[in-house]
Amino acid sequence: MTAQAQRFREFRMPDVGEGLTEAEILKWYVAVGDTVTDGQVICEVETAKAAVELPIPYDGVVSEIRFDEGTTVDVGTPIIVVDAGAGTREGDPPAAEPAPAAPAAPAAEEQKPPVKREAVLVGYGVAPSSTTRRPRKPAAAAPVNGTPAAPAAAAPAAVPAPATAPAPAPASAPAPRSAERPLAKPPVRKLAKELGIDLATVVPTGPNGVVTRDDIRAAAAPPASLPSAPAQAASGAAPAFAPGERETRIPIKGVRKATAQAMVASAFTAPHVTEFVTFDITRTMKLVQELKEDRAFTGLKVSPLLLVAKALLVAIRRHPQVNSAWDEAAQEIVHKSYVNLGIAAATPRGLIVPNIKDAQDKTLPELASALGELVATAREGKTSPADMQSGTVTITNVGVFGVDTGTPILNPGESAILAFGAVKLQPWVHKGKVKPRHVTTLALSFDHRLVDGELGSKVLADVAAILEQPKRLITWA
Structure with a gap:
């Protein structure tokens, strides 16, 4: 029984984030009868936070795949079974024990190059070098539970030449395109x-x-x-309808499911208050153009959002009580000396909010670099679960969609969220005369258990005052 358990190894759905309970199987890269090696990617799964490619931790032959693509599986549930004793039949001694004679398949195994383990980057997959992994052995040479695995051998049959000609050495014969997993993020x-x-x-x-x-x-x-x-x-916002179809249904899962649950929990747990301020942001817009020409920002993206983020950090430094959390279990208010600044990002997988760790300590060029990396990583789907945890305050830039403002909902565990609206050229009274000026609106939502009206108003007013007179970034910092 012990030898049998050692031979057939179950690979369980891991917790690829922190505290996640389930993941959806997006794609299987192997089939029953395929040979797998330690470190080989076998499937892609999607959690509530990221898309992840999973490597198998041992060698063997796939004897069972327990869930189809599109199935949501609880963490800890076996999803695939691998015959780690491939090459031996039922009743043969286990691979770990001495055998009278080594069969041909193990002899070939001794000549294979060592498989290099590659670190898996959450939401991105293995490094490019992993694409040079050893080609899979023919399925016919790998029996499953004592019987040859015929289904996997049927795939190469569509290529006539290899079926009749002697098989060349694996190192010199590239596999047909249909047998290789296409390379894609x-x-x-x-x-x-x-x-x-x-x-x-x-x-x-x-x-x-x-x-x-x-x-x-x-x-x-x-x-x-x-x-x-x-x-x-x-955008994923325009579903395709078949002719005559009146509606379509999309399963609620992954990022969208997690976002929905978080927003409902936040809306019905924290008492939200939202305040608004409309002001002249012309000087900040001019400063943005000047910074683009500054050598300190060479290669960095400078945008109004960068200065909004810096203004919020200065306002938090002046009013640190706003950067807090409510600990229900301990019945305590937790004041934080660090600011993990979240930036809401719309991605094809849904809305995610990665955050810049210890943003309060960064210079303006450092903040620009971190902000650029954060956005690029989110758009490419590489954001790791760790990058989306432990946020304290968030900014959502609704202005990029041409929206003036909104009433944003807090991320669970955070004290405030700032919505940055569209910047528009409008008539504005400036120095006693009506002139065209760049005008925008900010909206600050906060947890009224932690932040009262006075504190929230001071923080919002400070952010607006800094953006109206950017020199305050120096005088107030």
Whole structure:
């Protein structure tokens, strides 16, 4: 019984984040009968925080896949079974014990190059070097529970030449394209799944044969509708309806499910108060243009959002009580000396809020660099669960959508969230005369258990005052 348990190894759904309870299987990269090696990626899963590729931690032959693609599985549940004693039949001595004669398959195994373990980057997958992993052995040479695995051997049969010619050495014979897993980042795989595109049929144009978003969109849309397809595919907001179809249903899972649960919990736990201020932001807009020409910001993106973030950090330094948390279990208010500044980011997988750790200590160029990296990482789907945890205050930039303002809902555990509205050229009284000025509106929502009206008003007024007179970034800091 012990030898049997050692031979058939169950791989359980891991907690790829911190405290996550489930994950959806997006794609299997292996099938029953396939040979797998320690460190090989076997599937892609999506949690409430990121898309992740999972490596198998041992060698063997896949004997069972317990869940289909699209299934949501609890953490700790076995999802695949691997025969770690492949090459031996029922009743044979375990692989760990001495055997009278070594069969041909193990002899070939002794000559294989060592498999290099590659670190898996949450939401991104293995490093590019992992694409050079050893080709899988033919399924016919790998019995499962004592019987040859015929289904996996059927795939190469579509290529006539190898079926009749002697098999060349594995090192010199590249596998057919249909036998290799197409190279693509998790967000691209997600987009392909949403559009119903088989990655194996897409012609890659990216570096080293990587399938890009543009490749998926080109494969999904006919030439006549190609210009409008990318916007629909990227946003996911325009579902495709079949002729005569009146409605479509989308499962609530992954990031959208987690966001919904968090927002409901926040709205019905923390008493929200939202205040607004409209002001002249012209001087800040001029400063943005000047900073773009400054050598200290070479290679960095300078935007109004950068100065809004810096203004909020200065306001928090002047009023540190706003940077707090409510500990219900301990019945305590926790004041924090650090600011993990969250930036709400819209991605194809839904809204996520990664945060810049210890933002209060960063210079303006450092803050610009961190902000640029955060946004780029989120858009590429590489944001790790750790980057979305322990936030204290958040900024949501609704102005990029042309929206004047809103009443944002707090992220659970945070004390405040600032909405930055659209900057518009409007008539404004300036130095006693009506002139066209750049005007915007800020909205600050806060937890009224932690922040009373006076404190919230002072913080919001300070942010507006700094952006109206950016020199206060120096005098108040």
